[in-house]
Amino acid sequence: MPHADTPEPRSRLAKPFDPTPLATAVLVLADGTVFRGQGCGAEGVAVGEVCFNTAMTGYQEILTDPSYAGQIITFTFPHIGNVGVNPEDMEAERPAARGFVLREPVTGPSNWRAAQDFDAWARGHGLVGLSGVDTRALTRAVRRGAAPTGVIAHNPDGAFDLADLQAQAAAWPGLAGMDLAQAVSTPGEPRPWGQGAWSVAKGYAAAPESGPHIVVVDYGTKHNILRNLARAGARVTVVPADTTAEAIAALKPDGVVLSNGPGDPAATAHYAVPTIRALIHTGMPLYGICLGHQLLSLALGGKTVKMAQGHRGANHPVKDLATGRVDITSMNHGFAVDPDSLPADVKVTQVSLFDGSVCAIEAEGRKILSVQQHPEASPGPQDSFALFDRFLAMVKS
Ligand SMILES: NC(=O)CC[C@H](N)C(=O)O
Numbered sequence: 001m002p003h004a005d006t007p008e009p010r011s012r013l014a015k016p017f018d019p020t021p022l023a024t025a026v027l028v029l030a031d032g033t034v035f036r037g038q039g040c041g042a043e044g045v046a047v048g049e050v051c052f053n054t055a056m057t058g059y060q061e062i063l064t065d066p067s068y069a070g071q072i073i074t075f076t077f078p079h080i081g082n083v084g085v086n087p088e089d090m091e092a093e094r095p096a097a098r099g100f101v102l103r104e105p106v107t108g109p110s111n112w113r114a115a116q117d118f119d120a121w122a123r124g125h126g127l128v129g130l131s132g133v134d135t136r137a138l139t140r141a142v143r144r145g146a147a148p149t150g151v152i153a154h155n156p157d158g159a160f161d162l163a164d165l166q167a168q169a170a171a172w173p174g175l176a177g178m179d180l181a182q183a184v185s186t187p188g189e190p191r192p193w194g195q196g197a198w199s200v201a202k203g204y205a206a207a208p209e210s211g212p213h214i215v216v217v218d219y220g221t222k223h224n225i226l227r228n229l230a231r232a233g234a235r236v237t238v239v240p241a242d243t244t245a246e247a248i249a250a251l252k253p254d255g256v257v258l259s260n261g262p263g264d265p266a267a268t269a270h271y272a273v274p275t276i277r278a279l280i281h282t283g284m285p286l287y288g289i290c291l292g293h294q295l296l297s298l299a300l301g302g303k304t305v306k307m308a309q310g311h312r313g314a315n316h317p318v319k320d321l322a323t324g325r326v327d328i329t330s331m332n333h334g335f336a337v338d339p340d341s342l343p344a345d346v347k348v349t350q351v352s353l354f355d356g357s358v359c360a361i362e363a364e365g366r367k368i369l370s371v372q373q374h375p376e377a378s379p380g381p382q383d384s385f386a387l388f389d390r391f392l393a394m395v396k397s
Pocket residue numbers: 067259260261262263264265289290291292332333334335336
């Protein structure tokens with residue numbers, strides 16, 4: 001009971017969190033927890049691993065990062081939509097994420113770069129969304145449940161069979177053991193980056209036609225990795241995830257980049273590791289980013305594990321063990337390299353200051369650059385771009 005002298009709440013903040021009578025979307029976790037809110041983006045049902053990203057900017061880049069295949073992304077930053085969406089900020093042709101969860105209704109765009117409204121864009125891409133959720137409570141539930149499975153259902157009529165949605169969530173197998181790289185990889189033949197309709201038509205600077213030739217094995221590469229390689233002076237060719245070492249060698253690369261990508265690295269290993277091992281054997285300079293770093297570690301004899309808490313955000317401090325320098329990085333991973341599994345000639349060179357997990361490795365006597373972070377993701381905003389130049393210097397040395 002309130003005290004008789006308690007003043008009436010005056011501010012808007014004192015209103016109940018979700019006063020809307022009809023929930024037009026729900027998120028149901030496998031354990032039966034239900035979050036109600038307002039639907040946005042596409043109507044329909046989407047199932048996947050529920051994760052959260054703490055970045056304050058870059059929602060379009062996050063939603064179009066192919067590494068999010070099979071996932072529902074909770075944005076802990078409340079204002080999503082304020083800069084709209086535009087063709088230059090796509091990290092892939094289309095989003096691979098399953099859906100998204102927001103605190104506030106989608107904010108209308110107010111930015112000179114905005115080409116489209118976020119809500120309409122999400123609808124057009126079939127991304128099922130939910131707003132009006134207490135994302136702090138959901139984030140805590142995700143942390144407690146170690147990446148739970150969930151189902152988002154968006155139906156303007158507000159009719160939901162919660163038991164059925166929970167059953168769908170419970171039946172989803174989870175990301176552990178799932179190979180998703182092939183599903184998002186470049187299909188078909190090797191493609192030059194920076195020439196032709198794929199990139200120039202979008203207004204990206206053309207890649208140089210000379211310079212070191214870098215082959216990117218596309219396990220779900222973000223376009224900004226390709227742009228950064230081109231910026232650093234490389235001629236770039238993108239090949240499908242299951243390309244053999246012989247087919248890569250036939251392209252006569254000066255170095256090979258193993259890209260980021262979705263799913264469980266151990267499930268992708270059966271076709272990726274033989275290729276990477278053969279490349280290591282030839283002495284080819286290799287640069288592994290995120291999933292690529294995990295696959296490189298597997299190829300060197302290590303193991304990967306599913307993390308209790310994934311890392312997704314733009315302010316993840318990483319310490320270099322040799323120099324003591326700390327970089328603020330962008331991260332997006334739910335698996336990590338097990339440091340105890342690495343053979344004696346492979347050293348951990350960088351660790352996360354959040355949980356001590358492996359952030360970079362070095363292999364004795366080999367031209368290998370291998371990082372868990374996303375150096376192309378502009379966290380600082382340019383702190384990590386130098387890694388691309390470092391790789392090209394390694395290629396030329
Ligand atoms: N961004 C990535 O490449 C992610 C790698 C891997 N799918 C993970 O979740 O750990």
